Amino acid sequence: MSGLEGCWSAPGQVRGKDATSVLRGEWHLGRRYFVLHLRSVAPAQAYEAAITYRAGEKPGGIGSFWMDTFGGLYEPSLGLGAVSPDGFYLDYHFPDAAYHNRFERRGKGWRWTIVERAPGKPDKLFARYELAPASCRGTTFTF
Structure with missing residues (x-):
C-alpha cells in the first residue's frame, strides 16, 4: 500500500461519464491501516x-472497508482480495453485484479499474481511473 501513499490526480470515468477525482493515501494507527480518500472534483x-x-488473515491477503457519501444499508462494505505481481485486487459484494477493484502499477502511477459482476449478466466496466502523483497542497477531505 505504500506505493499509494501521498496525493494523486485521477482522471477517469464512472459508468461511461467523465469523473475526475483526487485521492490521498495515508497510514493510520501505527501503520496498521492504510486509508485511501477519494473525492470527485x-x-x-x-x-x-x-x-x-x-x-x-493469510500471507498476501488484503481486507478493506469502503465507506462513501452514498451510505446506505450495505456500507461500509467489506472487500477481500490479495496482492498481485503488479499491484492488488479486492472484491466488494452487494446484494445485486460484486465489484472487482484492481490496482495496477503504471510507471510512477496506477490504473484503478472497477468491474461490476452481476449474476446472469456479462461483466461491465463500472469505473476506471489513471492515478498520477500530485501535490497535496490545498487538498481537503471530510473524513
Whole structure:
C-alpha cells in the first residue's frame, strides 16, 4: 500500500461519464491501516469515499472497508482480495453485484479499474481511473 501513499490526480470515468477525482493515501494507527480518500472534483458530481485497507488473515491477503457519501444499508462494505505481481485486487459484494477493484502499477502511477459482476449478466466496466502523483497542497477531505 505504500506505493499509494501521498496525493494523486485521477482522471477517469464512472459508468461511461467523465469523473475526475483526487485521492490521498495515508497510514493510520501505527501503520496498521492504510486509508485511501477519494473525492470527485466536479461539484455537480459530489462524491467522496474513505477506503480502509489492512493485511488479510493469510500471507498476501488484503481486507478493506469502503465507506462513501452514498451510505446506505450495505456500507461500509467489506472487500477481500490479495496482492498481485503488479499491484492488488479486492472484491466488494452487494446484494445485486460484486465489484472487482484492481490496482495496477503504471510507471510512477496506477490504473484503478472497477468491474461490476452481476449474476446472469456479462461483466461491465463500472469505473476506471489513471492515478498520477500530485501535490497535496490545498487538498481537503471530510473524513
